[in-house]
Amino acid sequence: MRKWYEMEACNQGPIIGGQVYLVRNIMGYPFEAKMNEEEQNALMAAVCYAVRQSEEVLQKKFVFINFSEVRDYEQQALIGKLAIPPQMFEKGHEAGILISEDESISVLVNGKEHLCIQVSCPGNHIQEAMALAGQVDDCLNQYLKYAFSKKYGYLTSSPLYMGTGMSASYLLHLPYLEKKSVMHQIEKQISQYGFTLRPHFDGQTEAPGSVYRMRNRKTLGLSESEITSALEHLAGQLAEQEEALARQCFNEDRLSQVDPMYRAYGLIKYARKLGYDETMACLSLLHAGDLYHIWPEQAEICPFAVMLNMADAVLSASAEKNISSSERGRVRADYIRRNLPVLDASEAVSS
Incomplete structure (x- = not known):
């Protein structure tokens, strides 16, 4: 459910x-x-x-x-x-x-x-x-x-x-x-x-x-x-x-708004180690991209759910063990790779 x-x-x-x-x-x-x-x-x-x-x-x-x-x-x-x-x-x-x-x-x-x-x-x-x-x-x-x-x-x-x-x-x-x-x-x-x-x-x-x-x-x-x-x-x-x-910023220079969103997606989708703050910043950009229809329609990106589930304690609860601080970056990156969809670049709205 x-x-x-x-x-x-x-x-x-x-x-x-x-x-x-x-x-x-x-x-x-x-x-x-x-x-x-x-x-x-x-x-x-x-x-x-x-x-x-x-x-x-x-x-x-x-x-x-x-x-x-x-x-x-x-x-x-x-x-x-x-x-x-x-x-x-x-x-x-x-x-x-x-x-x-x-x-x-x-x-x-x-x-x-x-x-x-x-x-x-x-x-x-x-x-x-x-x-x-x-x-x-x-x-x-x-x-x-x-x-x-x-x-x-x-x-x-x-x-x-x-x-x-x-x-x-x-x-x-x-x-x-x-x-x-x-x-x-x-x-x-x-x-x-x-x-x-x-x-x-x-x-x-x-x-x-x-x-x-x-x-x-x-x-x-x-x-x-x-x-x-x-x-x-x-x-x-x-x-x-x-x-x-947001509309004002997109109307003034759409590409300048869209580019950081795709960079954020690429970073957290393919990174092997992620810190909490940088991940939250990237997820914020993904959330904005979803809100302003940047991603392909079939892409099910749920940035807020990922924000909740990649927190330290939630990662430990999912793993059923206390994850050490040295392991968290790797576990967080693994979780996000599994839970972010692969985007079809040919259908992406980039300009």
């Missing part, structure tokens, strides 16, 4: 995909920071039961992964593939995750809150993700009693999630805006609306692959629809600006 981040919609515009997660705590249990091991295990069992009882409604097959039974790089791989929000992960707890086959739905148990229900979607479909997250939430609530206050909404250990307990975000590919050196200005403007715009990968000040995450930073006093509507509006504006800049 194809994963959500392998879908064509991830490559059809500056908006790569979206995620919604709902933070919930369960009545009868202390907040996670004060839970003992017995309570953590009891909560995991209760949540697993609730999900499996609801599985027919959700029409998804879920696998449960107990973090105490997997290696550290396997946990990090789940974060790298966006199944776990890193800000919700609490290392060392009796924790686990229920995850659907296509990895679009996950339920993190015993993270920094009791539950984190997450739904991911390809492309610009945050409303559909919100609707599905609500469906999962309602199904679990039939078997689990949530901690809720009429005055404050859902009760959470962090005030950041009080109210709706919801966080919504979009992943955006913004190489042309980035080149114009306006990202800092855009970040300041977006913050005025209660949202953040940060580099997605590695939490760096610079954005590997020119991928950014836009997320709400306020939940109290706002409804779910208000948050997602504002997110859609702001992300749509950024996407329009990115596309306008």
Whole structure:
């Protein structure tokens, strides 16, 4: 089964995909920071039961992964593939995750809150993700009693999630805006609306692959629809600006835009050793080439999926062993050669 981040919609515009997660705590249990091991295990069992009882409604097959039974790089791989929000992960707890086959739905148990229900979607479909997250939430609530206050909404250990307990975000590919050196200005403007715009990968000040995450930073006093509507509006504006800049650059000198894309393809398709940063830069160019119809129509290039799958921890998880730093460049290059198609140069759009 194809994963959500392998879908064509991830490559059809500056908006790569979206995620919604709902933070919930369960009545009868202390907040996670004060839970003992017995309570953590009891909560995991209760949540697993609730999900499996609801599985027919959700029409998804879920696998449960107990973090105490997997290696550290396997946990990090789940974060790298966006199944776990890193800000919700609490290392060392009796924790686990229920995850659907296509990895679009996950339920993190015993993270920094009791539950984190997450739904991911390809492309610009945050409303559909919100609707599905609500469906999962309602199904679990039939078997689990949530901690809720009429005055404050859902009760959470962090005030950041009080109210709706919801966080919504979009992943955006913004190489042309980035080149114009306006990202800092855009970040300041977006913050005025209660949202953040940060580099997605590695939490760096610079954005590997020119991928950014836009997320709400306020939940109290706002409804779910208000948050997602504002997110859609702001992300749509950024996407329009990115596309306008790209069209301008292509109209001024198309060959100067296309040539680096083919060079990037040739480098990572045939290299025998690749560093992380150079690979991300090349994949960003491939993503732009896919978006602006540079590659032959039959070529199935999924740059964002490759970005996720060639990260250090994900490579180790795929190999089922901890890959040393000296081996990673070779393993990364091997993975990319296997997963990038061979392009028919006779059909390439080069001018």
